[in-house]
Amino acid sequence: MTISSTTPADAVSPAPSSPELIAAIDMGSNSFHMVVAQLVHNEIRPLEKLGEKVQLAAGLDERNFLDEASQHRALACLERFAQRISGMPRGAVQIVGTNALRVAKNARAFIRKAEKLIGHPISVISGREEARLIYLGVAHSLSDDADNRLVIDIGGGSTEFIIGQRFETKELESLHMGCVSYRDRFFGDGKITQLQFARAFVEASRELLNIRNRYRSVGWHHCVGSSGSIKAIEQVLAHNQWGTHKITPDGLVKLKDEVVRLGKISQLTKLGVRKDRLSIFPAGLAILMAAFDVLQIEEMEFCDGALREGLLYDMIGRIHHEDVRERTINSLQERYHIDREHAAAVEGTAIALWKQLAEQWKLPSEELTELLRWASRLHEVGLAISHTQFHKHGAYLIRYSDLAGFSRQTQQSLAMLIRVHRRKILDTVFDEYALEDADPLKQLAVALRLAVVLQHSRNGEVLDSIKVKANKRSLTLIFPKDWLQSRPLTCADLEAEKGLLTKFGIDMEFKEEDS
Structure with a gap:
């Protein structure tokens, strides 16, 4: 038997005792994000945030293999991230992959190449673990609240729904619907018709029926959205004065009507949609509208905390034996x-x-x-x-x-x-x-x-x-x-x-x- 000194990709890295800097990288299905932070008196002080639209999920073929182009985009992004975290000790950097790497049949081979490039282990996390970490990031970004909160995060390949109180979760779910996968299924031709939007909305609603009764039974006092798709929707609503700091059903309906009226993804810049989010904006909107409808959400606020922040706080827990x-x-x-x-x-x-x-x-x-x-x-x-x-x-x-x-x-x-x-x-x-x-x-x-x-x-x-x-x-x-x-x-x-x-x-x- 050959004895190897190489650490397996899924071996558990030891937590650093007192790192000066910590970093988290979220290899999402749509975007890769990195945050580098300083740990000061058990509190996180972000120093730098980087993000790139890699669209890893767009590279999944009909057999769920990542194509060469998407792997090249991902590795190029990680190479840039690697320069920023060069020299940081093992255990001070946490890197996770989400839905695209959960379903990719060649994920293991890709991860080996990525780990060699970036010099730190990469973990693929389950949908519910992703939901737990998202909630942790959101909870630490909001004021303390004893009431239940519902957190929704629309990603590239999945959408996470969490009910929690303070820093503890009560319900965790990850549904197989995301802005990249829904774009490819319903808006792949660059057009936005009433029928296309309705189909995306109905499909998302069908997925949500699986959790509706359970989530409505537990209940929540207020609803929070996180990550890029919901942030983009909140910004467009504010830009067009269809909502101020809150996302509401009425605002979403007005936005949907304008999106359908414009009829083409390329025209959405007229509403204030950023160019890098044009192709996935209608899909994210359809998913969010379905969530509002099925779960009977009255209003939602946006929060900057997300998966990468959750990773940082999870790391702090490991450092301090929690x-x-x-x-x-x-x-x-x-x-x-x-x-x-x-x-x-x-x-x-x-x-x-x-x-x-x-x-x-x-x-x-x-x-x-x-x-x-x-x-x-x-x-x-x-x-x-x-x-x-x-x-x-x-x-x-x-x-x-x-x-x-x-x-x-x-x-x-x-x-x-x-x-x-x-x-x-x-x-x-x-x-x-x-x-x-x-x-x-x-x-x-x-x-x-x-x-x-x-x-x-x-x-x-x-x-x-x-x-x-x-x-x-x-x-x-x-x-x-x-x-x-x-x-x-x-x-x-x-x-x-x-x-x-x-x-x-x-x-x-x-x-x-x-x-």
Whole structure:
């Protein structure tokens, strides 16, 4: 087995202890945005904001592959961003991809090129994680309010709907409708007819019916819009005196009537629409009007806070040990009735082994340790479904659940570790990873498997006195004198694991210390 020192794309970066600067990049389906900020007394002081219309979603073909042109635009933008964040430490920069990269079948290959260019890991986040981060950015940009608020963010490929109170979310949803995808579906010929607009409005309304009753039941005191499409609509309404600092149903109807009357996207400059937003403006308007109609919104205010600001505040939480991912893990343990004492013993043993293995295998221990911790705490999550093949059930639960704070890549890796923590290891499990990503995960799997075997007795004792000697294709476990002799069942477990690891390409031996 080859040992790689390359960090997998979905490995968790360690949070910086006290960075002078932090940065967040949102690789959206329509635009890429970057904000660089200074952290002053736990508050964010933005220093620079950059944005470019990349329109990544426009490069998705009928098979959902990103074409070369869209990849070139994206990489060129990231190259410019890279110059600004050059020299910033790993962990001080958070980069996420949204809907276009969620659906692109060649996203992994593109991300590898992008990471090499920009020098920091890129995470693809789920729609609900995107919604959580958007709300976090909005909530920190508004005055504190004890009432429920509804936040809507129309992106290039999806639209997020969130109900929250102060800094906590109550409802999160991401619907598959965006200003770029709807432009291509309904306004691709550059014309704006009553029929075209009606079709876009009806389709968006159909999507919204899925959340209408639930959202109306929870309710909200006021509504907030964020990001480019809603900002553009708010500016045009103000420019034409159809609304002052508020978006209302009457203003939207007046705007729609004028948009349809002009009849062509190229004519929308007469309303004050910026040239870089012309092509997507009617689609964003149709989606917003559908939201007002279906959810019975009376008025909306615009807020500058968005996904990139949410990323910054999420990063601050990690720096100060208020990591939402830890809350998610604890919630999963509670929900699925995981034996926490046993999980803690497995975690302690796995980390003790991993520290030794990572040093000898020359792997970035700090960046992978959190992943191993989480896998240890959740390795028995599948028992909530069935004892038979519970490692497979657990992997499925983790891979396809909405886990707040986690990227899709990290969830995938976490699920994979749970999948291979027992029984036979199949190399095919790692086929979807590039070699440089798969090898460190295979090493984590070895540490987790050994910890599970050594904790088979479930007595809660953390085994941190075991020594490990390892090279690229073998490892030796060295136990205290007389330890193995007094534990014949553990010896039998280790013999069985030895055979399984041999088939996996690792030769394992175990012995006691010499007297």
